[in-house]
Amino acid sequence: MARRITLRKAAGRSDWEAMLVGLNEVQRLAAAAPDGVNLILAGPGSGKTRVITHRVAWLIGQGVAPESILLTTFTRRAAREMVARLSSLVGPAADQVWAGTFHQIANRLLRRREFAEALGYQSNFSILDAEDALDLVAQAIDELGLGTRGRSSTRRGGSESGCGEAGGPLKPSTVQAALSLALNTRTGLPRIVEERFPELSGRIEQVEAIARTYAAKKRAANAMDYDDLLVQWMRLMEQRPDARDRMAREFTHLLVDEMQDTNTLQIEIVETLAAAGAGNLTAVGDDAQSIYRFRGANYDNLLKFPERHPGCRVFRLEINYRSTPEIVAFTNDSIRHNVEGFPKTLISARPASHLKPLAAATSNAYEESDLICQLIQEAVEAGRRLGEIAVLYRNHHDSIVLQGDLVTRGLKYTVRSGLRFFEQAHIKDVLAHLRVLSNPRDETAWRRLLLLLPGIGPAAASRILETILPTANPLDTLATAEAMASAPPRARGRFAAFVADLAQIRAADPGNRPAEAVHAVLKSGYTEILKQKYEHPEQRLKDIEQLGVLAARYDALDRLVADLLLAGDVYGMDTLEPDEPAETLVLSTVHQAKGLEWSMVFVMRLIEESFPNARAVIEPGGLDEERRIFYVAITRAKDELILTYPHLLSRGGRGPVVLTKPSRFLQEIDVNLYERAIVSRDVEPF
Numbered sequence: 001m002a003r004r005i006t007l008r009k010a011a012g013r014s015d016w017e018a019m020l021v022g023l024n025e026v027q028r029l030a031a032a033a034p035d036g037v038n039l040i041l042a043g044p045g046s047g048k049t050r051v052i053t054h055r056v057a058w059l060i061g062q063g064v065a066p067e068s069i070l071l072t073t074f075t076r077r078a079a080r081e082m083v084a085r086l087s088s089l090v091g092p093a094a095d096q097v098w099a100g101t102f103h104q105i106a107n108r109l110l111r112r113r114e115f116a117e118a119l120g121y122q123s124n125f126s127i128l129d130a131e132d133a134l135d136l137v138a139q140a141i142d143e144l145g146l147g148t149r150g151r152s153s154t155r156r157g158g159s160e161s162g163c164g165e166a167g168g169p170l171k172p173s174t175v176q177a178a179l180s181l182a183l184n185t186r187t188g189l190p191r192i193v194e195e196r197f198p199e200l201s202g203r204i205e206q207v208e209a210i211a212r213t214y215a216a217k218k219r220a221a222n223a224m225d226y227d228d229l230l231v232q233w234m235r236l237m238e239q240r241p242d243a244r245d246r247m248a249r250e251f252t253h254l255l256v257d258e259m260q261d262t263n264t265l266q267i268e269i270v271e272t273l274a275a276a277g278a279g280n281l282t283a284v285g286d287d288a289q290s291i292y293r294f295r296g297a298n299y300d301n302l303l304k305f306p307e308r309h310p311g312c313r314v315f316r317l318e319i320n321y322r323s324t325p326e327i328v329a330f331t332n333d334s335i336r337h338n339v340e341g342f343p344k345t346l347i348s349a350r351p352a353s354h355l356k357p358l359a360a361a362t363s364n365a366y367e368e369s370d371l372i373c374q375l376i377q378e379a380v381e382a383g384r385r386l387g388e389i390a391v392l393y394r395n396h397h398d399s400i401v402l403q404g405d406l407v408t409r410g411l412k413y414t415v416r417s418g419l420r421f422f423e424q425a426h427i428k429d430v431l432a433h434l435r436v437l438s439n440p441r442d443e444t445a446w447r448r449l450l451l452l453l454p455g456i457g458p459a460a461a462s463r464i465l466e467t468i469l470p471t472a473n474p475l476d477t478l479a480t481a482e483a484m485a486s487a488p489p490r491a492r493g494r495f496a497a498f499v500a501d502l503a504q505i506r507a508a509d510p511g512n513r514p515a516e517a518v519h520a521v522l523k524s525g526y527t528e529i530l531k532q533k534y535e536h537p538e539q540r541l542k543d544i545e546q547l548g549v550l551a552a553r554y555d556a557l558d559r560l561v562a563d564l565l566l567a568g569d570v571y572g573m574d575t576l577e578p579d580e581p582a583e584t585l586v587l588s589t590v591h592q593a594k595g596l597e598w599s600m601v602f603v604m605r606l607i608e609e610s611f612p613n614a615r616a617v618i619e620p621g622g623l624d625e626e627r628r629i630f631y632v633a634i635t636r637a638k639d640e641l642i643l644t645y646p647h648l649l650s651r652g653g654r655g656p657v658v659l660t661k662p663s664r665f666l667q668e669i670d671v672n673l674y675e676r677a678i679v680s681r682d683v684e685p686f
């Protein structure tokens with residue numbers, strides 16, 4: 001009987017070839033690049049995610065153990081997405097790959113008993129989230145007598161701003177930001193303070209003392225904050241070469257996604273590991289999409305990569321699969337105005353659409369919002385899904401008027417920039433002022449307001465409420481000696497000022513002129529409370545001004561308040577929830593839109609001061625960074641790109657109305673590359 005011989009596949013060859021299916025030629029070369037140092041420069045929409053995933057699959061196909069591959073990504077979402085795609089290529093091996101953000105990977109490594117103990121921690125250390133960390137910094141400041149606690153409270157209407165004056169209270173968020181930036185950029189505190197935190201200058205010794213106390217507190221609690229995870233990982237490798245070499249042997253292949261947004265500490269960690277080990281490092285990124293300088297990202301990590309790794313192979317992914325040729329031509333023309341950067345010209349892989357980007361000027365912010373809503377409604381009527389549309393903006397507060405309009409029109413939307421506007425603490429505070437005036441029995445709003453006052457805690461707030469709420473007119477009772485007597489003696493000054501403020505706001509006739517009432521709140525002692533209580537007060541004050549703009553559309557406070565509160569119930573979807581509905585319009589800052597794409601993209605409020613951001617422009621390198629942010633915004637669009645700006649803008653919904661200037665980012669683009677629309681008969685194109 002003849003022997004049966006079955007031919008087997010030649011040692012994995014077809015397996016790893018399969019790993020490269022679906023890639024274009026350069027993508028294939030990059031995914032299958034030999035060991036050593038590789039740099040993949042990937043333009044927007046050029047398949048960066050696809051290439052990294054395939055490269056990992058290809059390495060596994062080559063026999064590299066999945067657990068010896070370390071892949072860092074910018075967000076947890078990106079890591080999850082890559083692992084999911086990888087498992088369709090290599091099956092369960094995908095789960096063995098070390099994929100995650102730098103912080104996730106550090107956390108996993110430092111949990112190993114020998115590493116944790118080498119650093120003086122127990123492996124069950126806890127991690128402080130940003131809010132916990134801020135609380136601890138605040139405690140350290142108070143313990144050192146450098147904060148507000150124990151000092152006389154802020155004078156009403158005075159000029160105390162919290163941290164500018166020598167010897168004044170130091171603000172925890174400012175100190176924390178300076179410490180964090182110094183660590184992540186591996187820069188001495190004095191330089192960081194000089195360059196980025198002038199409000200702390202002359203107080204370096206105090207800040208250093210806070211850093212020491214804060215560190216001691218974390219140690220005592222066996223806790224690390226986010227920065228510690230990276231700092232301790234690096235410290236371990238510097239102080240314990242044996243530990244460093246063990247890690248280097250363990251991770252034979254290192255891949256770094258979004259290299260342009262890594263900071264100095266992160267790149268040093270990766271390069272230390274690569275140098276101590278096999279030296280297989282693949283970096284992927286797009287210099288033109290570097291937008292996290294304010295968080296310590298070092299653009300040079302990508303730009304100078306070839307200098308730091310002479311002889312590294314460079315692959316350029318320049319075919320854009322996302323956008324139409326018209327959109328790609330527009331984006332190419334924009335980014336060429338940046339002097340620095342790797343020269344590259346993207347080519348669209350898609351057929352011409354004959355639809356150029358549209359730039360639309362409206363006469364004011366309301367019309368801008370009306371226009372966006374109208375175009376969205378028309379697109380939906382023409383068959384486009386709401387989930388395929390996004391509105392992007394540079395600053396969160398620029399979206400406020402639009403949010404109000406969307407609620408009125410019943411268009412479902414999700415805000416991707418953290419909390420929805422109406423859910424943020426400072427907006428809730430302002431609304432609480434309006435709510436007690438609209439309905440003096442609104443206990444929740446009263447409690448919120450009373451608890452804002454220094455010296456009034458939950459028990460005192462309850463006492464005051466028991467005095468005023470049962471009476472016929474709680475607002476009037478609030479001003480009586482009886483109510484005053486129920487406030488703790490040390491809080492009476494603030495309480496009296498609050499009562500006077502509320503009377504002022506009431507005098508502004510909030511019932512019929514809600515915008516005036518919002519302004520009265522801005523002029524009240526609440527502004528000082530906001531500055532003391534919250535991070536980024538300037539931003540929050542701008543948010544409140546925008547609330548004023550929105551309120552100016554209402555002639556009855558009750559309707560405004562009802563509309564705003566209803567918005568919370570009906571559309572109160574947290575954007576970070578995994579079950580975010582696919583069928584809502586997305587409103588997002590450009591930063592939150594990184595890595596995403598939509599069929600139809602609006603970029604709104606394209607005026608000087610807003611986009612580019614006025615503050616960023618005066619910092620060295622700031623304008624180029626702003627243009628990269630613009631570039632990220634416009635490269636999110638697949639089929640339609642619409643840019644809008646108002647000609648007139650009033651701060652806070654009431655005078656003075658100022659004439660705006662269209663953003664330079666729009667004006668510098670070749671006029672043949674986009675269409676212009678004039679929305680109001682009164683408005684001339686620029």
Ligand SMILES: Nc1ncnc2c1ncn2[C@@H]1O[C@H](COP(=O)(O)OP(=O)(O)OP(=O)(O)O)[C@@H](O)[C@H]1O
Pocket residue numbers: 022023024027042043044045046047048049050051286320321322594595596635
């Ligand atoms: N070779 C290819 N053939 C067809 N489509 C591709 C190819 N490579 C990528 N794409 C598609 O192009 C789009 C963009 O790819 P991807 O999201 O990987 O881009 P990216 O480079 O990560 O973009 P960005 O940096 O702008 O976020 C995706 O829809 C992807 O499926």
